[in-house]
Amino acid sequence: MTETGAPARCPADRLTGLLVCPSCRLPLDGPADGRLTCAACGCGGQRRGDRLHFGGFEETELRDDPLNRIKETVKRRFGRAYPMAIQMVSPVLLRRFVRPFLAGFDLDRQLVADLGSGTNRYDRRILCVDGGVYDNVDLVGDLRTLPLADASLDGIVSVAVLEHVPDPQAHVEEMWRVLKPGGRLLCFVPFMQPFHASPYDYQRYTAPGLAELFGRFEVVGTRVGAGPTSSLVWVLQEWLALVLSFGSTRLYRALVPLMWALSPLKLADHLLARHPAAPVLASGFVIEARRPAG
Ligand SMILES: [Zn+2]
Structure with a gap:
């Protein structure tokens, strides 16, 4: 409304x-x-x-890393099909955490933003914010300096974004500022994942490390967002591409997509991600946190 x-x-x-x-x-x-x-x-x-532009990435930033350059081209060409394609070929099996979180909002009346949406859109009523200009993005800008008034959002989703920023704490502070008191956020970050620039890659988190990052918030819970097999499969794919490329970067880059043939092994995480010890080797964690109402 x-x-x-x-x-x-x-x-x-x-x-x-x-x-x-x-x-x-x-x-x-x-x-x-x-x-x-x-x-x-x-x-x-x-x-x-229908789009607001407040800065964002420079084209050169998105095209510096060779693998990310390919990714950007595919993202632009396939737009909303890109997240689906990634889900299929990716070694990471993400658990269902965003939809159940969104089900807790009345999206007609409450404003939820996906900060770092990329080409993904969970719902047409969600505000997609990204540094890149993709078809689905409603607001292009820097996630640390959003052009939004204090306490303007009821909810925030941030999936696989904070590993790509050099100053995650600044991003979390900005989430606090734009979230209403009582507002809730959901954030997924990787733990055991190989380097993947998009356009940069800086850090990984354990579950306690993630809770610490959102220490100012009331932490509702942290859990495994992607399980141990996802970790193993991605590392195995990269390892095989390294071993079989005999020191050639070109051959390595050509081999990585072939290794996606191993990705279906990730399905074992339907079971293994529920193991009580899964956090030891989880591919990533998800945290739900609330800005205290008072
Ligand atoms: Zn001003």
């Missing part, structure tokens, strides 16, 4: 009255077509069609 009670045509329309300058946080005029410039500091963004 918009402020007038009429159903919003697109998620960007739901930000009327919530947009602020990403630099000095003064309110920006409503998202009418065209420029959204801060009267105080001159910063701001633009609305083009």
